[in-house]
Amino acid sequence: MKDKFISRTRWREKLEKEQDPKVVNIPPKMSRFGKGTMLIPTPKLVDDLVRKVPKGKLVTVSELRRRLAADFASDVTCPLTTGIFLRIAAETAEEDRANGRKRITPYWRVVKDDGSLNPKFPGGVDKQARCLQGEGFALNYNSKTPRVEGFERRLVMLS
Numbered sequence: 001m002k003d004k005f006i007s008r009t010r011w012r013e014k015l016e017k018e019q020d021p022k023v024v025n026i027p028p029k030m031s032r033f034g035k036g037t038m039l040i041p042t043p044k045l046v047d048d049l050v051r052k053v054p055k056g057k058l059v060t061v062s063e064l065r066r067r068l069a070a071d072f073a074s075d076v077t078c079p080l081t082t083g084i085f086l087r088i089a090a091e092t093a094e095e096d097r098a099n100g101r102k103r104i105t106p107y108w109r110v111v112k113d114d115g116s117l118n119p120k121f122p123g124g125v126d127k128q129a130r131c132l133q134g135e136g137f138a139l140n141y142n143s144k145t146p147r148v149e150g151f152e153r154r155l156v157m158l159s
Helices: 011-016 028-033 043-050 061-071 079-098 124-134
Strands: 022-025 037-040
Touching: 011 043, 011 079, 043 061, 043 079, 061 079
Parallel strands: none
Antiparallel strands: 022 037
């Protein structure tokens, strides 16, 4: 029997891959974001921002995108790459946790704009819910995806 060749890049390598952010003109197929410029961030930029969210506070994906756009004097930040890079930051945090690191990126503090949890995070909404409940957040399970109760009062604006 032939062994399978498995090539898997570690999440940390994906996070720290040498690359530069790019500011581009908003492509026509993304015209719903208006006219102007769009930032294509890097995984490290997204990770650095998430690390600024203090315990007991939350941030929305839109706030991450707003802050990144402001930092690079662009009109918007690409929602697709931001989502992908947020996932890389989350997976790297769990990889770090598995390797015994104590200070990891608190990705579970990032919620959707309506306060709902992210099923694409490691462990899905169940793991994110446990992490948030461990920090004293109450969750509402009345909808398809759990939401943080009163999340608006716990939001932080990134500077």
